[in-house]
Amino acid sequence: MIFERSFDNLTSEDVALLNEYFCGYNYQSSAHTFLASYIWRNTHHLSWQIIGEYLCLAGRGDMEDEQVYFMSFPLTRTGTYEADKLRRTIMEAKRIFAERNQTLEISLIPGQMLPLLAAALGEDGYELERCRDDDDYIYLKEDLISLSGRRYHQKKNHLNFFLRNYQYVYEEATPDMKDEIWEYIQSKNEYKMGETPEEWKEILEMENVAINELLNFIGKGILCGVIRIGGEIVAVTIGEFARPDKEMVLVHVEKADDRIRGLYQAINNEFCKRLPEETIYVNREEDMGLETLRQTKLSYRPHFMNEKFSAIVK
Numbered sequence: 231m232i233f234e235r236s237f238d239n240l241t242s243e244d245v246a247l248l249n250e251y252f253c254g255y256n257y258q259s260s261a262h263t264f265l266a267s268y269i270w271r272n273t274h275h276l277s278w279q280i281i282g283e284y285l286c287l288a289g290r291g292d293m294e295d296e297q298v299y300f301m302s303f304p305l306t307r308t309g310t311y312e313a314d315k316l317r318r319t320i321m322e323a324k325r326i327f328a329e330r331n332q333t334l335e336i337s338l339i340p341g342q343m344l345p346l347l348a349a350a351l352g353e354d355g356y357e358l359e360r361c362r363d364d365d366d367y368i369y370l371k372e373d374l375i376s377l378s379g380r381r382y383h384q385k386k387n388h389l390n391f392f393l394r395n396y397q398y399v400y401e402e403a404t405p406d407m408k409d410e411i412w413e414y415i416q417s418k419n420e421y422k423m424g425e426t427p428e429e430w431k432e433i434l435e436m437e438n439v440a441i442n443e444l445l446n447f448i449g450k451g452i453l454c455g456v457i458r459i460g461g462e463i464v465a466v467t468i469g470e471f472a473r474p475d476k477e478m479v480l481v482h483v484e485k486a487d488d489r490i491r492g493l494y495q496a497i498n499n500e501f502c503k504r505l506p507e508e509t510i511y512v513n514r515e516e517d518m519g520l521e522t523l524r525q526t527k528l529s530y531r532p533h534f535m536n537e538k539f540s541a542i543v544k
Contacts, residue, residue, distance in 0.1 A: 363519035392492025403454035
């Protein structure tokens with residue numbers, strides 16, 4: 231742990247404070263919520279510290295025998311950034327990292343934050359790298375509901391096939407369904423594991439840890455729905471609103487039996503139809519560089535990509 235606080239043993243006051251920072255700016259990023267950080271806290275060894283005016287989050291990645299730390303872009307509580315204050319925060323974080331013999335790498339920087347970074351550090355104050363694998367795919371809710379037009383022709387055909395051939399029920403999840411949903415996810419991953427490329431297996435294992443944490447929040451603010459056929463769960467989706475204004479929803483988990491034609495389209499469609507009127511965008515997160523997942527996400531025709539970058543502070 232490189233910063234003062236972990237995400238364990240948080241008080242209600244801690245959670246309220248952290249949420250003020252996570253909700254203090256429209257990052258449009260699946261990584262920039264309290265819940266997204268909390269469920270990955272152990273996998274990524276997350277820690278946090280308020281430095282000056284901003285909240286700094288750090289994580290650790292283990293590479294062979296080396297531990298490498300990284301930091302997210304500092305979060306504001308006020309909705310604004312001031313270049314001088316941001317610079318002081320970043321330089322203090324750099325000093326803390328240097329005490330651990332670590333170079334300060336700021337990761338998962340949304341593209342719209344780059345002018346703020348340049349204003350704080352100057353164009354020559356950092357080395358920038360594009361991180362395509364971490365881009366968020368952001369769609370219009372209405373597109374995912376209507377699936378209208380030639381670009382969605384195949385998706386609509388799959389959905390219509392499912393609607394014609396299956397009797398199903400969509401349910402909003404309740405806390406007492408947690409164990410049943412978890413059993414379904416484990417069983418799906420078990421049969422998928424046998425046909426999963428090696429580079430996916432570690433991701434699936436880490437994802438399982440995060441999903442198990444996420445299920446503890448059913449009934450406590452997350453959005454979760456399931457499709458049942460013959461009483462059995464065959465698909466599940468889990469998300470949350472990015473900010474209190476509900477303009478964007480983040481889809482953290484979507485699992486379905488891909489042996490049932492149109493089921494993925496159905497769970498996506500049913501979930502989106504139940505979102506409130508004020509929700510405009512659906513953020514379906516990144517593809518992690520996995521080619522099959524990338525093609526699937528592109529096939530839904532994102533409205534825009536929230537591009538991500540990393541920066542090494544000189």
